Amino acid sequence: AKLLTLLCIISDNLLTKWRSPAAVPDRCQGIEMDAVTVNEDGIPYFFHSGFLFKGFHGAAERANETFTELDEHQHLGHVDAAFRLHYEDHPTEHNNIIFFLDTQIFSYYQHKLEGGYPKNISEVYPGIPDHLDAAVECPKPECEEDSVIFFKGDEIFHFNFKTKAVEMKEFTSMPNCTSAFRFMEHYYCFHGHNFSKFDPKTGEVHGRYPKEARDFFMRCSKFSDDSDHVERERCSRAHLDAITADNEGDMFAFRGQSFICKEVNDTLKVEPIELTFKEVKSDVDAAFTFKDDLYLVKDEHVFAYRVGENHTLLDGYPKTVKEELGIEGPIDSAFSCDEHQHVHVVKGQLMYDVDMAASERNATNERSIMFPSDAAMCGPRGVTLVKGNHFYHFDTLKLLFSRAVPERHQVSLELFGCDH
Numbered sequence: 243a244k245l246l247t248l249l250c251i252i253s254d255n256l257l258t259k260w261r262s263p264a265a266v267p268d269r270c271q272g273i274e275m276d277a278v279t280v281n282e283d284g285i286p287y288f289f290h291s292g293f294l295f296k297g298f299h300g301a302a303e304r305a306n307e308t309f310t311e312l313d314e315h316q317h318l319g320h321v322d323a324a325f326r327l328h329y330e331d332h333p334t335e336h337n338n339i340i341f342f343l344d345t346q347i348f349s350y351y352q353h354k355l356e357g358g359y360p361k362n363i364s365e366v367y368p369g370i371p372d373h374l375d376a377a378v379e380c381p382k383p384e385c386e387e388d389s390v391i392f393f394k395g396d397e398i399f400h401f402n403f404k405t406k407a408v409e410m411k412e413f414t415s416m417p418n419c420t421s422a423f424r425f426m427e428h429y430y431c432f433h434g435h436n437f438s439k440f441d442p443k444t445g446e447v448h449g450r451y452p453k454e455a456r457d458f459f460m461r462c463s464k465f466s467d468d469s470d471h472v473e474r475e476r477c478s479r480a481h482l483d484a485i486t487a488d489n490e491g492d493m494f495a496f497r498g499q500s501f502i503c504k505e506v507n508d509t510l511k512v513e514p515i516e517l518t519f520k521e522v523k524s525d526v527d528a529a530f531t532f533k534d535d536l537y538l539v540k541d542e543h544v545f546a547y548r549v550g551e552n553h554t555l556l557d558g559y560p561k562t563v564k565e566e567l568g569i570e571g572p573i574d575s576a577f578s579c580d581e582h583q584h585v586h587v588v589k590g591q592l593m594y595d596v597d598m599a600a601s602e603r604n605a606t607n608e609r610s611i612m613f614p615s616d617a618a619m620c621g622p623r624g625v626t627l628v629k630g631n632h633f634y635h636f637d638t639l640k641l642l643f644s645r646a647v648p649e650r651h652q653v654s655l656e657l658f659g660c661d662h
């Protein structure tokens with residue numbers, strides 16, 4: 243017993259040591275970000291201490307795994323500010339990711355440090371102070387010229403790339419930003435675990451801000467009673483897991499633990515998945531409607547529901563993906579185009595057809611679609627592919643295999659009617 247007690251003390255100590263200084267942060271606990279930017283592909287990167295969160299959900303990684311030199315030079319363990327440079331007149335730097343650490347600046351392209359970096363901030367951005375709080379790119383015409391907006395305390399500096407002129411601005415309604423972010427041509431100032439959307443030219447904050455960053459920029463399960471779930475899901479930038487529309491035109495979209503139901507008259511309802519589809523609970527991979535029934539696919543299983551006042555699981559379900567769709571799970575998305583026979587299954591960039599009338603199901607007719615997507619649905623008006631916070635509409639199934647990428651739409655604004 244003594245030995246066991248000793249072991250416990252030792253391992254307790256080890257655990258505290260292991261947990262305390264280097265504890266991996268959880269963004270759903272409401273942490274303040276040091277810096278936020280998008281990478282070259284438009285994926286948001288959130289920095290906190292020495293950690294990096296990629297995208298809108300998922301665990302933290304050490305920032306030095308992606309950006310090796312950031313701590314080799316200074317061992318600071320944090321980034322003050324970051325942005326993606328937008329300066330089309332300078333193609334060699336356009337789209338580089340720029341980091342500010344104390345007095346220095348690091349310029350990366352495709353995760354590689356550019357030659358000659360780090361440099362002093364004063365060398366590259368004369369007139370801009372060291373030890374910044376936040377920075378965000380502001381291309382024209384969102385700002386009058388291609389510029390960067392820098393934040394330090396309550397001071398705001400507009401740096402014009404072309405003339406290198408620095409203009410001090412007073413953004414009176416703005417809180418002090420700890421990080422700033424341009425996303426989908428909108429500007430956000432993060433402070434604590436809140437954010438405010440601002441006009442980059444005037445610094446004005448319109449509408450009801452601050453809002454909770456976890457509601458819109460992180461995919462966290464319900465963490466407080468006062469968040470407005472409909473507003474949160476409507477305006478969330480986090481990607482959808484699955485989407486489908488039934489024959490009446492009602493749309494069901496699945497994201498994490500919730501699903502959004504949009505009725506034909508545009509009424510939006512948000513419910514926990516586990517309340518309505520209790521066998522599935524959360525994290526759906528794919529959803530499709532076939533002959534009036536709603537099918538949800540999760541990992542290796544397919545669940546079929548008769549939609550009604552209460553949605554009931556059909557007899558014999560769940561079945562395995564292999565048995566139901568003739569392909570090994572997991573899959574990425576599935577949809578049926580009102581043809582009462584086929585379901586199209588998407589896995590990565592490959593699409594297959596499944597003849598649902600066959601007693602032995604087989605996914606055949608393998609072909610490559612335009613790009614991999616998170617979710618897909620089909621209706622009388624064509625196919626919709628959803629990728630990140632964007633969706634693309636194809637008038638016919640055939641167009642999925644062409645090369646002409648259709649116009650990009652925003653999920654939050656155009657599919658769910660969010661106003662910002």
Ligand SMILES: *[C@@H]1O[C@H](CO)[C@@H](O)[C@H](O)[C@H]1NC(C)=O
Nearest residue numbers: 292304305306307308310313
């Ligand atoms: C990143 O930092 C951690 C903690 O300081 C260190 O243990 C690790 O070796 C570093 N990784 C790289 C790739 O530099």
Ligand SMILES: *[C@@H]1O[C@H](CO)[C@@H](O)[C@H](O)[C@H]1NC(C)=O
Nearest residue numbers: 345346360361362363364365
């Ligand atoms: C950068 O700043 C440091 C410290 O102020 C100074 O010693 C150094 O000469 C500067 N480097 C350049 C290239 O200006």
Ligand SMILES: *[C@@H]1O[C@H](CO)[C@@H](O)[C@H](O)[C@H]1NC(C)=O
Nearest residue numbers: 394395396397417418419433
């Ligand atoms: C904002 O920054 C200024 C310093 O520039 C400081 O005096 C002020 O207290 C800060 N405000 C808040 C709310 O932290």
Ligand SMILES: *[C@@H]1O[C@H](CO)[C@@H](O)[C@H](O)[C@H]1NC(C)=O
Nearest residue numbers: 433434435436451452453454
């Ligand atoms: C965040 O915003 C809420 C109002 O939406 C406010 O009550 C709270 O004090 C803010 N917290 C921080 C840390 O800014």
Ligand SMILES: *[C@@H]1O[C@H](CO)[C@@H](O)[C@H](O)[C@H]1NC(C)=O
Nearest residue numbers: 492504505506507508509510
């Ligand atoms: C939309 O339709 C649903 C049910 O069909 C109804 O409960 C709701 O009140 C309608 N909303 C509007 C704004 O018409």
Ligand SMILES: *[C@@H]1O[C@H](CO)[C@@H](O)[C@H](O)[C@H]1NC(C)=O
Nearest residue numbers: 517518549550551552553554
């Ligand atoms: C649906 O479920 C509710 C609550 O469990 C129950 O009261 C109601 O009778 C059910 N309706 C049908 C049509 O089964």
Ligand SMILES: *[C@@H]1O[C@H](CO)[C@@H](O)[C@H](O)[C@H]1NC(C)=O
Nearest residue numbers: 568600602603604605606607
């Ligand atoms: C599935 O289709 C492939 C290609 O058409 C065929 O080779 C295979 O035998 C079929 N499997 C079953 C179980 O029908």
